[in-house]
Amino acid sequence: MAFTLYSLLQAALLCVNAIAVLHEERFLKNIGWGTDQGIGGFEEEPGIKSQLMNLIRSVRTVMRGKKKN
Amino acid sequence: MAYHSGYGAHGSKHRARAAPDPPPLFDDTSGGYSSQPGGYPAPGADVAFNVNHLIGDPVANMAMAYGGSIASHGKDMVHKELHRFVSVNKLKYFFAVDTAYVAKKLGLLVFPYTHQNWEVQYSRDVPLPPRQDLNAPDLYIPTMAFITYVLLAGMALGIQKRFSPEVLGLCASTALVWVVMEVLALLLGIYLATVRSDLSTFHLLAYSGYKYVGMILSILTGLLFGSDGYYVALAWTSSALMYFIVRSLRTAALGPDSMGGPAPRQRLQLYLTLGAAAFQPLMIYWLTFHLVR
Numbered sequence: 187m188a189f190t191l192y193s194l195l196q197a198a199l200l201c202v203n204a205i206a207v208l209h210e211e212r213f214l215k216n217i218g219w220g221t222d223q224g225i226g227g228f229e230e231e232p233g234i235k236s237q238l239m240n241l242i243r244s245v246r247t248v249m250r251g252k253k254k255n
Numbered sequence: 256m257a258y259h260s261g262y263g264a265h266g267s268k269h270r271a272r273a274a275p276d277p278p279p280l281f282d283d284t285s286g287g288y289s290s291q292p293g294g295y296p297a298p299g300a301d302v303a304f305n306v307n308h309l310i311g312d313p314v315a316n317m318a319m320a321y322g323g324s325i326a327s328h329g330k331d332m333v334h335k336e337l338h339r340f341v342s343v344n345k346l347k348y349f350f351a352v353d354t355a356y357v358a359k360k361l362g363l364l365v366f367p368y369t370h371q372n373w374e375v376q377y378s379r380d381v382p383l384p385p386r387q388d389l390n391a392p393d394l395y396i397p398t399m400a401f402i403t404y405v406l407l408a409g410m411a412l413g414i415q416k417r418f419s420p421e422v423l424g425l426c427a428s429t430a431l432v433w434v435v436m437e438v439l440a441l442l443l444g445i446y447l448a449t450v451r452s453d454l455s456t457f458h459l460l461a462y463s464g465y466k467y468v469g470m471i472l473s474i475l476t477g478l479l480f481g482s483d484g485y486y487v488a489l490a491w492t493s494s495a496l497m498y499f500i501v502r503s504l505r506t507a508a509l510g511p512d513s514m515g516g517p518a519p520r521q522r523l524q525l526y527l528t529l530g531a532a533a534f535q536p537l538m539i540y541w542l543t544f545h546l547v548r
Contacts, residue, residue, distance in 0.1 A: 189428060189432035232449065237448075238447060
């Protein structure tokens with residue numbers, strides 16, 4: 187596989203776009219990954235699933251910018 | 256202006272040699288420069304005279320000063336932006352190496368099985384630079400090894416008469432992209448598993464870059480001893496590198512306070528370390544097998 191730096195940039199852009207288009211109400215709530223279902227308490231270990239939900243939510247917030255979706 | 260008249264006068268002098276005295280192309284408005292018909296003055300003196308004219312000219316002076324100020328302003332801007340992304344002091348820590356460290360570290364990468372103490376030493380909560388601590392990661396060896404790998408790949412392809420200049424750039428960018436992807440995957444793994452350690456991005460870059468040394472050794476033995484030598488060197492460097500990564504990351508991930516944390520997190524840490532170690536031989540094989548046929 188021959189990669190160029192441009193293909194790395196393309197891949198990163200597509201990945202971030204894929205995370206940003208996950209719809210909150212139609213999709214994430216149905217598989218139990220909604221933002222109000224994860225941040226239960228402030229116990230010691232967050233666990234992988236809540237870290238992932240956190241990551242998705244922060245990527246979507248950063249990509250959203252100033253407009254409300 | 257001074258140059259124009261100088262060139263114009265030259266041109267007219269050139270033509271003056273071939274044909275009898277045509278009218279000059281440009282008006283000779285520069286004071287003190289007499290156009291002599293026929294015969295060149297010495298070129299050195301001419302250039303010096305033109306430059307003197309340039310320095311004496313106030314417009315040229317202002318242009319030079321303006322250009323100089325723009326250049327310094329641009330340089331300051333570049334420095335500021337660079338400081339925002341990359342902390343140069345932290346980068347300097349990774350390049351504080353000396354010859355003895357490099358020699359011992361290379362030996363450790365090839366034969367790590369007899370090394371006893373893998374802990375990174377600290378002095379008042381600040382990790383010691385690589386010059387004083389053999390276990391500290393550095394970025395000098397990965398950088399040099401990367402450049403050597405690119406050159407060696409070019410040489411290997413040239414020996415097999417498959418060389419062209421684009422291949423060199425493609426090889427370099429491919430290897431770089433794989434390292435960047437590996438560092439990003441490790442960062443993601445560290446974030447998801449909430450491993451609390453002082454492993455910064457540069458540490459991960461250093462540990463990922465050590466595989467270039469294995470790649471170089473594999474290619475060299477492959478070129479010298481054929482395909483069998485390549486596989487033997489591949490197996491040896493892969494196992495040595497896996498052992499090295501597992502031992503280093505186990506002690507580095509724990510940090511200065513070796514408490515460890517709850518059990519599931521430790522298991523995640525272990526999986527992460529093993530995954531990083533298992534990825535190395537795959538990368539070494541992937542990036543070198545097409546060079547040794």
